[in-house]
Amino acid sequence: MHDVARALADQIPGAAPRDVTVTFAVRRQAAAQHHYRSRGGPVTVYAQALHAQLYGLPTDDQPLPAALDALLQAAHTTDDPEQQSAILQQLTEQLRNAAEILQWARNHAHWRQLPSPAWEWLRDATDQMRALADGLDTVRPAFTAEPPTLAAPPQPVRQPIGQKAAATNAAPSTGRHR
Known part of the structure; x- marks a missing residue:
């Protein structure tokens, strides 16, 4: 190799x-x-x-790599639904790790008495990381499920020719007559 x-x-x-x-x-x-x-x-x-x-x-x-750049490489080289799901699972774990790091930074910002906007931004970022991880947990199973079969497209409703002509004749004329 x-x-x-x-x-x-x-x-x-x-x-x-x-x-x-x-x-x-x-x-x-x-x-x-x-x-x-x-x-x-x-x-x-x-x-x-x-x-x-x-x-x-x-x-x-x-095993899938833990580093995000290596995980990105793995994502670009697979078409296997099981592997795609595993990549998303690894990303979910990494997002949760990122949330923990942000929480650590938030705690240190509070202890170091950094300005309030810094602490608030870190709090919001922590919540967003956790929400992203939870969202990936929700959508990840769809990658291993069988794709849904597409139903036949709806057919247009056809009117009989007589009814169509009657409908067009009944419409008021908006143009000028000569």
Whole structure:
């Protein structure tokens, strides 16, 4: 796997595989056919997946990263609903951690007798972080649920030709007659 990552990273001379990302896109002529999709992410992640696919190896189910920048990279490289839900779960935990940090800062602002607007802003930010985390807990299960089947679009109601003509004749004329 490291050889694959190194080979991909060597496309940028001197760059370490951990510092290189890749982006895949379809040709313009085929873009509509593939819904204009593209993907990208860390070269090491793609090397691992490519290595496993080429040699029929199982992919490592590594835990999701805790760092938000690495979590963002993971979000951009998955289409799996279970993985998407796990990413949102990890983000939820990070938002709750952020709320704890903001509460810590709020307490210190109070103890250090910082101006009241600073303490109030930190209080509001703490509440918003908790609300975001609670909201993600609410929407996250939708990522693993089966998508709803779309119902047939409603058909327009058609009037018989005679009724349509009668309705247009009954409308008052607003123009001038010559």
